[in-house]
Amino acid sequence: MKVAMDQEESQTRARASLADRKVIEKGDTTYRIVSKSVTEYHFIVPFDLSDEERVEVGQIFSIRDRGLTFLARVLDIQHSSNYDGHWDTAMKGTQFFDRDQIFNRVIAEPLGCVSKDGGFRKSRVLPTKFAPVARAEQAEFKFLKQVMGDIEIGSLRNGSRLVEEIPVALHSNAMDHHMGVFATTGMGKSNFMKVFAASCMRLACMGRSRFGLLIVDPHGEYLKGNGLVKGLTHLKRYREGLACYSTDQKNASDPGVEELAVSASEVRPEDIALLYEWSPPQRDALDAISRIFNSNHWLEEIQGTEGLDRMVLDGFKENTVKVLVRRIKNVLERNKYIQKRSSLANILANLQSGKVVLVDIPRMSDRSELFLLSVISRHILEEYKKEEQQERKNCLITIEEAQRVLGAGSNTSRFETIAREGRKFGVGLCAITQQPKLIDKQLLSQFNTLVVMGLGDRNDRMQLEESAKQDLSSLDIEIQTLEKGEAIISTLDIPFPVPARIHRYEDYLRRLDKEEKEEGLVSRGGFKPFLE
Amino acid sequence: MLDKSRLSAVAELIRDHISLDSLDRYCAETGVCRQDFVVIDPSEFEGEIFAVDGSNVAVCSWSVANLNLIRAGYAVYRGRDWRRTVITYDDIFLADPRICAEQFDPYLEQIFGLKGIDLKESDLERLSTYFRELQEYIALDDATGEARPGDLILYDGSFDVFEPLRGALLTVFERAKEKDVALLAISKSSTLPWGEEISLPFVQHTSYAGSLMAPGVPWYLCLKDKKVDHGQGRWEGETYIVRFDGRSDHAFRVDAPSYLEDRIGSVLERLAAYSCSSECLGYPHALFRAHRDIRITDQEGGFLRLKLMEMLEEMGLGQSQVRILMQDFHDVLEMRPGI
Numbered sequence: 001m002k003v004a005m006d007q008e009e010s011q012t013r014a015r016a017s018l019a020d021r022k023v024i025e026k027g028d029t030t031y032r033i034v035s036k037s038v039t040e041y042h043f044i045v046p047f048d049l050s051d052e053e054r055v056e057v058g059q060i061f062s063i064r065d066r067g068l069t070f071l072a073r074v075l076d077i078q079h080s081s082n083y084d085g086h087w088d089t090a091m092k093g094t095q096f097f098d099r100d101q102i103f104n105r106v107i108a109e110p111l112g113c114v115s116k117d118g119g120f121r122k123s124r125v126l127p128t129k130f131a132p133v134a135r136a137e138q139a140e141f142k143f144l145k146q147v148m149g150d151i152e153i154g155s156l157r158n159g160s161r162l163v164e165e166i167p168v169a170l171h172s173n174a175m176d177h178h179m180g181v182f183a184t185t186g187m188g189k190s191n192f193m194k195v196f197a198a199s200c201m202r203l204a205c206m207g208r209s210r211f212g213l214l215i216v217d218p219h220g221e222y223l224k225g226n227g228l229v230k231g232l233t234h235l236k237r238y239r240e241g242l243a244c245y246s247t248d249q250k251n252a253s254d255p256g257v258e259e260l261a262v263s264a265s266e267v268r269p270e271d272i273a274l275l276y277e278w279s280p281p282q283r284d285a286l287d288a289i290s291r292i293f294n295s296n297h298w299l300e301e302i303q304g305t306e307g308l309d310r311m312v313l314d315g316f317k318e319n320t321v322k323v324l325v326r327r328i329k330n331v332l333e334r335n336k337y338i339q340k341r342s343s344l345a346n347i348l349a350n351l352q353s354g355k356v357v358l359v360d361i362p363r364m365s366d367r368s369e370l371f372l373l374s375v376i377s378r379h380i381l382e383e384y385k386k387e388e389q390q391e392r393k394n395c396l397i398t399i400e401e402a403q404r405v406l407g408a409g410s411n412t413s414r415f416e417t418i419a420r421e422g423r424k425f426g427v428g429l430c431a432i433t434q435q436p437k438l439i440d441k442q443l444l445s446q447f448n449t450l451v452v453m454g455l456g457d458r459n460d461r462m463q464l465e466e467s468a469k470q471d472l473s474s475l476d477i478e479i480q481t482l483e484k485g486e487a488i489i490s491t492l493d494i495p496f497p498v499p500a501r502i503h504r505y506e507d508y509l510r511r512l513d514k515e516e517k518e519e520g521l522v523s524r525g526g527f528k529p530f531l532e
Numbered sequence: 533m534l535d536k537s538r539l540s541a542v543a544e545l546i547r548d549h550i551s552l553d554s555l556d557r558y559c560a561e562t563g564v565c566r567q568d569f570v571v572i573d574p575s576e577f578e579g580e581i582f583a584v585d586g587s588n589v590a591v592c593s594w595s596v597a598n599l600n601l602i603r604a605g606y607a608v609y610r611g612r613d614w615r616r617t618v619i620t621y622d623d624i625f626l627a628d629p630r631i632c633a634e635q636f637d638p639y640l641e642q643i644f645g646l647k648g649i650d651l652k653e654s655d656l657e658r659l660s661t662y663f664r665e666l667q668e669y670i671a672l673d674d675a676t677g678e679a680r681p682g683d684l685i686l687y688d689g690s691f692d693v694f695e696p697l698r699g700a701l702l703t704v705f706e707r708a709k710e711k712d713v714a715l716l717a718i719s720k721s722s723t724l725p726w727g728e729e730i731s732l733p734f735v736q737h738t739s740y741a742g743s744l745m746a747p748g749v750p751w752y753l754c755l756k757d758k759k760v761d762h763g764q765g766r767w768e769g770e771t772y773i774v775r776f777d778g779r780s781d782h783a784f785r786v787d788a789p790s791y792l793e794d795r796i797g798s799v800l801e802r803l804a805a806y807s808c809s810s811e812c813l814g815y816p817h818a819l820f821r822a823h824r825d826i827r828i829t830d831q832e833g834g835f836l837r838l839k840l841m842e843m844l845e846e847m848g849l850g851q852s853q854v855r856i857l858m859q860d861f862h863d864v865l866e867m868r869p870g871i
Contacts, residue, residue, distance in 0.1 A: 021605075021674065022619040024825070082824075088810065097612045097809040097817045101824075 029100055032130045033063055038123070041072045041110060043133045044080065044103040047096075055106055058478040058499050059159035062136040065127045067116050069140055072108035073496075074159075075474050080105035109474045111496045114143050120495055141166045147494050149174070150208065151199045153192065153451075154502040157486060168500040170196075171493045172203070172210035174449050175396045176428040178419060182436045182464060183453030188485045189432055190221055192451060193398065194505040197222070197232055197356050201241030202512060204354045209241070211394035211428070212351030214376065218369040218400065220362030223251055230506050232358055233257075237513045243350040246360035247337050260359060262335075262375055263342035265296040271374045274405070275367045276327055285316045285324050299338075303329065334368050344379050351380065354393035366404075373399065381418055384425040394426035402431030403438035419443045437463040445469075449491040453502075454482035470497050549730050552737050555744065562726050562734070563758045569742050570797065572750040572774075574805035577682070581609045581806060582675035583818035585688040585826045586621075586668040588660055589833035592840060594858050597628040600660040601836055604667035606675045606685075607822040612806065617825040620674050621667040624836070627659040636666060643670055644703040649696045662694060669700045672715070676704060681712035684803060686819050691717045691787040692763035692771075705768065709791040714799045716792075718819060722785035724771075726760050734760050738773045739783035749778040750804045752786070752796070769793075774800060776807030780814020 035042040041063070045055050055077055063070040081087070081102040096102050113123040120143045141156055141163055149171030156166035170179075183189045193215065203209040215222055223244060225231035232242055233256070245260040246252045252259035269289040278286065292310055293301045301307045303325055311321040332338055350357045359376070361369060377397050384395060397418065399405060405415040406429075418429050420443070431447070433439060437459040444467035452472070455461050461480070465473045470490045472479070475497060479488060485504065490497040552558060559565055586604040593599070605619035625635065632651050640646040651659060668687070675685050685708065693701055708715040724734035742751055752774040755762050762771040762785075769789040775782070788796055803816055812820040844854055863869070 022622065024617040024619070026614070026616070083811065095612070095808055095810055097609075097806075098614055098811060098821060100614065101811070 026100065030103060031133045033127050033133060034130070038126050039110065041070075041108045041127065043106050043108070045106055046099065047079065047102050047104050048099070049104075055104065056159035057481060058157075058475075059161075060111065060136040060141075060499075061106075061108060061133050062140040063127045063131050063133050065131040068123075068125075068127075069114045070123055070127050070131075071111040071113065071136060071140065073111055073474075073478075073499075074106055075109050076107040076477065078105045078107065114140065118143050118146075120147070122495070138163055138165045144494070144498070149491075149493060150203060150210075151196060152503075153195050153199065153489075154487070154500040157499040157501045159499075160483070160486075162501055168489055168498055169199075170449060170489070170491060174491055174493055175211050175430075176394045176423050176426050177448035177492075178423070178428045178446055179396070179430045179449040179451065180402075180436065180439075180444065180447040180464075181430065181432040181451045181453070182434075182455060182460070183487075184434050184456055186484065187454040187482070188487075188502055189453065190219075191485065191505050192453065192487070192502045193432065194222060194230075194232060195503050195508050197242075197358075198235050198238070198505065198508060198512060200356050201232070201235060201238040204241030204356065205238045209354030209393060211396050211426075212354050213356045213396050213398065213430075214347070214351060214359070214380070215356065215398045216359045216361065216369060216373050216376070216400070218361050218364050218366070220248070220251075220360060222358055223257070223360040228506070230509055232356070235509055235512060237515075242356045242358060243347070244358045244360060245343050245347065246362075247364060248360060248362050251360055251362070257360070258343060258346070260337045260361070261339045261341045261343050262337055262372070263340060263344070264299045264338050266342055266344055266379060267299055267338065267375055268295075268378065269298070271371055271378065272328060272331060274374055275331065275371055279320075281317065281320045282323060285311060285320050288314060288316070299328065299332070331367075331371060334365060335371060337372075344376065347376065348380060348383055351395045352392045366401075369400075370404065373397075373405075377415065377418060381422065381425065381427055384422075384427050392426070394428065396428045396430050398430040398432065400432050402429075402433040403435050406431055406433075406440055406443050407438045416440070416443060419446050436460050439463070441467055450489070452479055452482075452488045452490070453486065454484070455479055472497060545730060549727065549732055552740050555741050558726070558737055558741055561728060562738075562760055564738065564741065564753065566745045568753050568758075569746040569751045570753070571746060572752060572776075572797070572800050572804045574750065574808070575798070575801040576611065576805045577802045579610075579680065579683040579802075580615070581803075581816070581818040582679055582683065582685040583607045583609070583688070583816065583822035584668055584671045584675055584686065585819065585822040586664045586671070587826050587828040588664040589828040589830070590660070591624065591833060591836050592858050593860065597626060598657070598660060599840070600625045600627060600663075601828055601833060602660065602664045602667060603826055603828050604664065604671045605822070605826050606671050607818055607825055608675075608678075609806065609818045609821070612809070612817070614821055617822070618671075618674065618678075619826065620671040625660055625663050627657075627663070629659065632659050632663075635663065639666055639670060640700060643673055644700045646699045646703070651696070662697065665689075665693065665697055666700065669697065669704055672701075672704045673707065676708050676711060676713055676715075679708075679711060679713045682714075684714045684716070684799065686803070686816055686822075687715070687717040688720070688819055688822065689717055690719045690722070690763075690785065691767050691769055691789070693767070698767060702768065705789045705791070709789065714792055714795075714802075715789055716799065716803070717787040718774075718816060719785040719787070720815075724760055724762055724785060735773055735783055735785055739775060739781065742773075742775055742783060743781070747778075750775050750807075752800050754796075770796070772796065772800075775814065776800075776804045776816065777814040779808075782814050784815070 030044050030046055033041055033043050055074060057074050059074045061072050110123050112120055114120050136158060144166050148169040150169060151172060152167050152169040154168045156163040156168055181189055181192060197213060200213045223231045224233055244257040246257050247260045251257055269286050273286050289298055292314055308321055312318055347357050380395055418427055422428055448469055450468055461476055468490055469492055472490060475488055485502050487500050487502055488497050489500050584606040589601045591599040591601055602625045604621045607617045608615045633649055636649045640649060672687055679685055691701060722735045725731040726734045738753060752772045755771045769787055770793055772786045773783050774786045792799055807814060807816045809817040
């Protein structure tokens, strides 16, 4: 057997190896999937991208891989390189020579994949290694148009870029499953609510509304706005979709605004109950009122000497009853709208016909607002509990600073009842708060639509992440870095939490005022904000 | 038994001699003085820099022959931009004194026009080292063929090479000179010694001396007429000690063929302009890239070893047979998995 290579063979090999020289040239090493799993994609991008090209947390990228287009949202961006260890801290200087060896590693969360037929589904497969990655553009988001609802609130946002062609719209049919609007001060809660209300007014005018929206506004900002900031009455074209009630004489003198009145017979002891901290005997006395007095005249009766006697006769101490009466008098003193006539029937009728009902109570105290909200919402729930009428629309009750009434241990079981049971009767809550951490976790888990607009407090974010129906935990950095007017919308009918920029109300107003009444917003697809 | 007093004596020796307290003795014994440190003014240029390197990893051995994986090639830069890396050899090499001439000669003949090499007395380790060096010279020659006048070609190592291969290097020198290409060998670990009582590290001490005599600037020092054995006369060229960047603590041995003697300053100025990368400050960046692109990692060696074992198994050899044939008994003693 021949062991050694002979001369001829060696020469052949030498020639072959010389001809076999391999040349490695510059190639596209970035923007390709390099790892890592079905639940987390990694790709690399140049470390020195221009300002326009910089990758941002929250940005959505697409990965085209044969018949599928995967979508992934950026969770984090890290400095990285092909060098090991702390090479960049051990060396001096800042002049990088090998730009292909130093890069940023982008960590992205898969959102799902779009098939050739345009259908979207959660992805159970991994994109092929080195599949190309690109910033998702309008075409990749087209499928979202199909899953958006009818209440337009903004446009899709990819990082800080706006995808104007893709409107973000909530579903009317999800509103009885409650909605939460969470943001710290100045992030655009009021603007969001006005845009939301404007879309509801528009739907009401078009006869497409599926629920009535109740807004109780203690700050007097929704009715007429303030200076350059417009109010709901400025939406002339769809003004018919709005019913206004005000405790302010001046506002109530405007045509189309009715002076708010609540009949004393519509106030219940439990409405008083939520305004104060009560001792056990005082609470007993409150509970006994409905038994001892006529339910329609108890307010009047208990204030008289005969009322006091009846309570004492029933075993309550005089002092206890006196505290009760004093507090009731205070409530009546502060809430001058408690009269003989009542607006509640009208309010209810407007809500049931699918209108936006604005109850304007400027300069009213926190307690008075709560009291009024309690009276109205109890009335609504009682009426909705009655047998359903054919034409009746659902109802969404807005609560500002919702932590006051939905907090763990709060004595406001009415709102808790709506949160827990309202859905059965077509009544939903729209809870607005800066501090979701103070809202009862179980109640929060009943909220199927969340509008998150920037929360700096880690505990607030954690509370939402733990209670949300969709997984928001990976969006922690993005929620922290949201800017004014930006939001994450999480709702069950849209397959993943959607980054959005809420329309600026004044821009939206001008567009709505100009549009043809029958023109469908969503089918038309977004709008470009007017230039000032 | 370890004699602590002997260890202590060595420690004293290091303290007294290797750590250089004063430059007087260094200057007196080496002939180096302050004026010998010539400041380099880095100057960018339009040409390309070629950096040649090689790598060699042992795959397996059966006492009388070794199997190695060898790779050689070069990286090409224009300014700070990497252009390409060319791999001129990437194959296994069977280190067997009986057949090695047949493996060397075709390359020597076809590329350098040289005949015959006698390596029968060389040990197996050296054989693969020589072959890797030969492949590096072939890469140097290939780079010379690609280069244009004014370009720089760097070699990772020294030009004071093993005698049988000196002829190959001379051919490369001639071709480079003819093409007006500057050829430099840069050594990361030089063994140049100085001193009369004990061998002291010349490059390190010169680096230290340079940091005192020419602080904060790049410089070079020519070893011509200095009292240091740097292989004068064994090859056609001159040796320099160079610090390429004033912020770096390291200086390197640089060999240059004699045809560069009168313009070494301008050549080093060009090289210094591209030895300031953050990735590897003070070292010619092209060589840094060549090292990273051409090196064979332990994983590659391990993978090839596994492939070989698989083939042997397919050919009917059992693991015990392979072990008997190839296992290094040191691996048994050290309880290492080995082959």
